[in-house]
Amino acid sequence: MQKLLSKTRQAIKDFNMIEENDKIAVGLSGGKDSLALLHILKSYQRFSPEKFELIAITLNPGGVDNSPLHKLCKDLSIPYHEIQTDIKEIVFDIRKEKNPCSLCANLRRGALNDTAKKLGCNKVALGHHRDDAIETFLMSILYEGRVSCFSPRTHMDRQDLTIIRPMIYVEEYMTKKAAKDYNYPIIENPCPVDGKTNRQNIKELVSKLNDDMPGSKKNLFGALNNADNFFIWDKEKIK
Structure with missing residues (x-):
């Protein structure tokens, strides 16, 4: 936990993620990363120079038993809100999406942000880590033909809400180890395409690249x- 805290604290400092009197909603999916984030921020709260509040929000896509998350948040003294949604039905039954990830992500993002705002939060913390950033970077290049990635901190003007990713310096193997060491109550991912997505392909590609190079x-x-040192062809500037 000390190493996790150290990397998270550095990211918070580098990108000014947490400020005095923030009320932060942690998007708690029940996966190892969101559980690690909740644990880290609760620990960080004890010695943070800025005073801030924490709550946890889980979006239930339909039919998932999240009772272990209720107990965890109660034990951590973190207010917990489980929101029932029809995301699974919309994506797979109504829209019958062949490539469901984009629609699902948009629906989850919208529901999470709306709920956080209604609960008086000014920030939402997501459990993306260093490996997620690398994979998103490559996905953007290989699948979309553009150089892009999510930001460690993003302000949503329309909702007046800031999205932060405090674990951006944390490597995935560290959240896997934390999940094992602290026996996190991991909720199995109910998505029927889990492990069969473009992201999974990129994850495997990154692993192979790192083995080979x-x-x-x-x-x-x-x-x-x-x-x-970022350089990209700009026809007008090059002319």
């Missing part, structure tokens, strides 16, 4: 943080 993962993440 040791250090490539580190360099990909470094490229995201190397804004001063």
Whole structure:
């Protein structure tokens, strides 16, 4: 936990993620990453120079037993809100999406942000980590033909809500270890396409690249943080 806290604290400082009197909603899916984030922020809250509130929000896509999350939040003294949704029905039964990830993500994002705002929060914390950033970076290039990635901190003007990703420096193996060490009550992902997505393909590609070219993962993440040396063809400037 000390190493997790150290990396998270550095990210919070680098990107000014937490400020005095923030009320932060943690998106708690029940997966290892969101559980690690909740644990980390609760621990960080004890010594943070800024005073802030924490709540947890779970979006139930339909038919998931989240009682272990209720107990966990009660034990941690974190207010917990489970929101019943019809996301699964919309995506798979009504829309019958062949590539459901984008629609599902949009619906979940909208429901989470709306709920957080209604509960008086000014920030939403998501459990994306360093590996997620690398994978999103490559997905953008290979599937969309553009250089892009989510930001560690993003302000949503329309909702006046800030999205933060405090674990952006944390590697996935660390959340896996934390889940085992602390016996997190992991909720099985109910998505029928879990493990069969483009993201899974990229995850496997990144792993192979790093095996074949040791250090490539580190360099990909470094490229995201190397804004001063970013170069892309701009026809007008090159002319």
